[in-house]
Structure formats: structure tokens, C-alpha cells
Amino acid sequence: MEIKRPMYMDSHATTPVDPRVLEAMLPYFSETFGNAGSIDHAYGAVAAEAVKKAREQCAHTLNANSEEIYFTSGATESDNIAILGVADxxxxxxxxxxxxxxxHKAVLDTCKHLQKIGKSVTFLPVDQYGLVDPGAVEDAITDKTVLISIMTANNEIGTIAPIKEIGKIAHKHGVIFHTDAAQAVGHIPMDVKNMNIDLLSFSGHKIYGPKGIGGLYVRSSNPRVKLSPIMFGGGQEKGIRSGTLNVPGIVGxxxxxxxxxxxxxxxxxxxxQWxxxxxxxxxxxxxxxxxNGHPTKRLAHNLNVCFPGIESKALLHLLRDDLSISAGSACTTTSVxxxxxLLAIGRTVEESHSAVRFGLGKNNTEKDFVIAIEFIKKAINCILKFK
Ligand SMILES: Cc1ncc(COP(=O)(O)O)c(C=O)c1O
Known part of the structure; x- marks a missing residue:
């Protein structure tokens, strides 16, 4: 049986660009290369039109209005704009x-930065499945609370948070609710109106779009959310995100x-099923x-497991030519x-080092996952033999 090696099962880290997406993007690199801000001539007008269409496409999928979508360089930037923008x-x-x-560190480290400059941050714990308790969120609210930021789906263990409930609590107390939905948008239905979301971060490369492009949904009414910019320049994206628009990326x-x-x-x-x-x-x-993660409230394409006693780095090394999976989140793979x-859900340090994450994707077939199981078994048995 001919298979393409190594088999890719790391779609939480990134995904390949869908050929239909690439086809849509290509003209905007060369033929219609205009600056979307230069609307006084044909090149700019065509680019602006393409950006308008992309804004509508994003808004439609999130049940937002198109003027509520702001383009950024990815979910990291969207998280920073949302959190720092509200705090200021x-x-x-x-x-x-x-x-x-x-x-994700894009939220955690942004909040830690705010702590350093004198703001107060509550980092709520999670249960053994990675779920945050909405009751604990409500209990943590004070008359000084301006923002609640809870991710929709976890990038390591796939657990899906009770976002709608948390959003409802936030609104009951007049607090703005942000969710980092980089791993959820395009994978589970997201409806900003129904889910009481005021700010939502998303990213292109997790959904078969290009890298280096993302978006931020900003609610325009009930309540209207205002953000201070964190970058200054030409005033693009209504001043919230200055910088020439990445038209091919936005189209993608x-x-x-x-x-x-x-x-x-x-x-x-x-x-x-797989x-x-x-x-x-x-x-x-x-x-x-x-x-690892919740047995049912989880992203369908995520599987994160610990094989106690098996060092995941050794497993990944043995699988290098056959199977591309992850030992943790991509952003921290260089870290020991x-x-x-995993520590937050109660795994020990040793157990955490035995975790592997599978992220299935559009390119995987039924045969792939059967073969992947065999690859894993073979590699684990090889490690056990030398123990
Ligand atoms: C939950 C979450 N937030 C934020 C990010 C960062 O996204 P980007 O690579 O678009 O900056 C990621 C990517 O790993 C993620 O999984």
C-alpha cells in the first residue's frame, strides 16, 4: 500500500491551505495587487472590494455583521488587541x-504583562477535564472587573468550554466577554450573538487558510465594545489595527x-468516530x-493521551519519518x-512528558488512522523493549 510519509496529524498546530483557498488568493499577489486603502483608482478599488467580500464571508460564518470583523495577523495579535485594548x-x-x-500563551502572557503594570488578574483553575466552572467565573467578578477571557476550545486537549453560559454571566454583570476561538472557529458552529460573545479571536492557518492572517470580532451594539489600539500608524481597520491590509491573506x-x-x-x-x-x-x-480532556465536550478531531512510562519526545523521535504528531502545543515544543x-488538569510532571496530541485533518483518510495506530504501537513496543 502506497502512503505518503510522514503522515500529518498535527492540525492543531497548523493546516495545509485548501486548494480552493489558494486559487482565490493567487490573483491578489500579482494581477490585482492594489492597496485596499487606495480606493481612488481601479487597483485599490478591486482590492477593497475583495476585502469587503472576505469581511462578509467571516461575518456570515460567525453570525456577526461585517463591520464587526477586524483583520489582524493571527489569533495572537487578536488576543493582544482584545485584552490590552479593553484594559486600557x-x-x-x-x-x-x-x-x-x-x-494559550497569547492570552496568559498578555494578562501577566497587565499584572506587571499594575492590573489585577484572576487565573481560574479548571477541573480534571479542563473545564472552567461558570459559577467560579461569576464568583470572581468584582465591581472592578472589565473583562472575562475564556477560550472556546483548548489547543492541547480539545476541551470545549461552556462559552454561552459564561457570556451570559458576563453580560448579567456588565462585563465584556472575550473568547480565543482559534481552535474552534471553522471546527464547531460559532454564533457570536447566540453565544453572548463580545470579542472573538480567530486565525487563518487553523482552518485551511494561510498563515499570518486572522481576525477579531468586536461587538458593535448591546454592548458596543470600544478598544484602545495597541499599534499606531495609518489608521486602517478603524484605527484598531493600523498597517496595510494583507489582501491575499484576507481573501484566503x-x-x-x-x-x-x-x-x-x-x-x-x-x-x-476515528x-x-x-x-x-x-x-x-x-x-x-x-x-486528556473531556470525554464528550471536546473537539472531534482532537485526541490527547498519556502513555505512562513512555517519554513522548522519544516516541516522536521514533515516529519522525512516519507520523507527524505533537508532544504538546506547537508554540511550546522547544520547551522542556x-x-x-496537563498540569492544570492534574497530570504529574512525569505523566505530562508522556502526552501525545493527534489533530486529525481533512487530508486524513480511514486508512491513515488505522496505519497511525500501528505506527504508535510499533514505536511504543520498541521503547518498551529497551526499558
Ligand atoms: C488557542 C490558540 N490561541 C492562539 C493561537 C495563536 O494563533 P496564531 O498562530 O494565529 O497567532 C493558537 C495557535 O496555536 C491557539 O491554538
Missing amino acids: QYASKGDHIITCVTE LGKALEIAGKEMGKAEKQYR TTQMFDAFKDEYPSVML EPSHV
Whole structure:
């Protein structure tokens, strides 16, 4: 059987660009290369029109209005703009932010920076599945709280937070609610109105779009959210994100979100079946295997497991030519620190070093996951032989 090696199963780190997305982007690199700000001539007008269409595509998939979508360089920048922007804009109202310990570093480190400059931040714990308790969120609110930032889906363990409930609590107390939805948008239905979301970060390269492009949804009414800019310049994106617009990237992001909006339901069922079967196969062979994350409230394409006693770095090294999976989140793979997410759900340092994350994607087939199971078994048995 011919297979392409190594097989890619790391879609939480990034995804390949969908050929339909690439096709939509290509003209904007060369033929229609205009600056979307130069609307007084044909080149600029065509680019501006393409940006307008992409804004509508993004808004449609999130059930937002197109003027509520702001383009950025990715979810990291969107998180920074949302958190720093609210902290500054609402400083006269209060200086307290609520977030949780399993957030991506783009949120955690932004909040830690705010702490350093004198703001107050509550980092809520999570339960054994990585779920934050909405009751604890409500209890943490004070009259100085200006922002609650809780991610929709965790990038390591795939746990999906009770976002709608948390948003409702935020609104009950007049607090702005931000969610980092980089791993959720395009994978699970997201509806900013229904889910009580005021600010939402998303990224192109997690949804078969290009790298280096993302967006921030900013609610324009009930409540209207105002943000202080964190970058200064030409005043693009209504002054919230200055800098010449990345037109090909924006076109790609719009197309990727449009496709995801139409196709995500189909893939979800398939992924859930495959990840469940994979875990069951591991359990049959290694009864001590542990599932990380919630058994049902999780991203269908995510599987994160600990193989106690098996160093994940050694496993990944053996699998190098066959299977591309991750030992943790991509942003921290160079670090020898145990995953802050796994520690937060109660794994020991040793267990954390035995975790591997699978992120299935559109390019995987039924055959792939069967072969992946065999690759893993072979590599683990090889490690066990030398123990
Ligand atoms: C939950 C989450 N937030 C933020 C980011 C950063 O996204 P970007 O690479 O678009 O800056 C990632 C990417 O790993 C992520 O998974």
C-alpha cells in the first residue's frame, strides 16, 4: 500500500491551505495587487472590494455583521488587541480581568504583562477535564472587573468550554466577554450573538487558510465594545489595527471560513468516530493509557493521551519519518517545561512528558488512522523493549 510519509496529524498546530483557498488568493499577489486603502483608482478599488467580500464571508460564518470583523495577523495579535485594548479603554471603570490557567500563551502572557503594570488578574483553575466552572467565573467578578477571557476550545486537549453560559454571566454583570476561538472557529458552529460573545479571536492557518492572517470580532451594539489600539500608524481597520491590509491573506481567510462554514458538520462525525476508535485501540493494547480532556465536550478531531512510562519526545523521535504528531502545543515544543494545561488538569510532571496530541485533518483518510495506530504501537513496543 502506497502512503505518503510522514503522515500529518498535527492540525492543531497548523493546516495545509485548501486548494480552493489558494486559487482565490493567487490573483491578489500579482494581477490585482492594489492597496485596499487606495480606493481612488481601479487597483485599490478591486482590492477593497475583495476585502469587503472576505469581511462578509467571516461575518456570515460567525453570525456577526461585517463591520464587526477586524483583520489582524493571527489569533495572537487578536488576543493582544482584545485584552490590552479593553484594559486600557475601560481603565476608569476598573482594573480587574478574569481568565483561566489553561489559556494559550497569547492570552496568559498578555494578562501577566497587565499584572506587571499594575492590573489585577484572576487565573481560574479548571477541573480534571479542563473545564472552567461558570459559577467560579461569576464568583470572581468584582465591581472592578472589565473583562472575562475564556477560550472556546483548548489547543492541547480539545476541551470545549461552556462559552454561552459564561457570556451570559458576563453580560448579567456588565462585563465584556472575550473568547480565543482559534481552535474552534471553522471546527464547531460559532454564533457570536447566540453565544453572548463580545470579542472573538480567530486565525487563518487553523482552518485551511494561510498563515499570518486572522481576525477579531468586536461587538458593535448591546454592548458596543470600544478598544484602545495597541499599534499606531495609518489608521486602517478603524484605527484598531493600523498597517496595510494583507489582501491575499484576507481573501484566503474569508474563503477558508466560508468553506468551513459549509463543510464542518460533515467532517465532525467522521473525526469523532476515528478519534474514539484510536483511543479504544490504544486502551486495548495499553490499559494504562489516559485520555486528556473531556470525554464528550471536546473537539472531534482532537485526541490527547498519556502513555505512562513512555517519554513522548522519544516516541516522536521514533515516529519522525512516519507520523507527524505533537508532544504538546506547537508554540511550546522547544520547551522542556511540562505542559501547563496537563498540569492544570492534574497530570504529574512525569505523566505530562508522556502526552501525545493527534489533530486529525481533512487530508486524513480511514486508512491513515488505522496505519497511525500501528505506527504508535510499533514505536511504543520498541521503547518498551529497551526499558
Ligand atoms: C488557542 C490558540 N490561541 C492562539 C493561537 C495563536 O494563533 P496564531 O498562530 O494565529 O497567532 C493558537 C495557535 O496555536 C491557539 O491554538
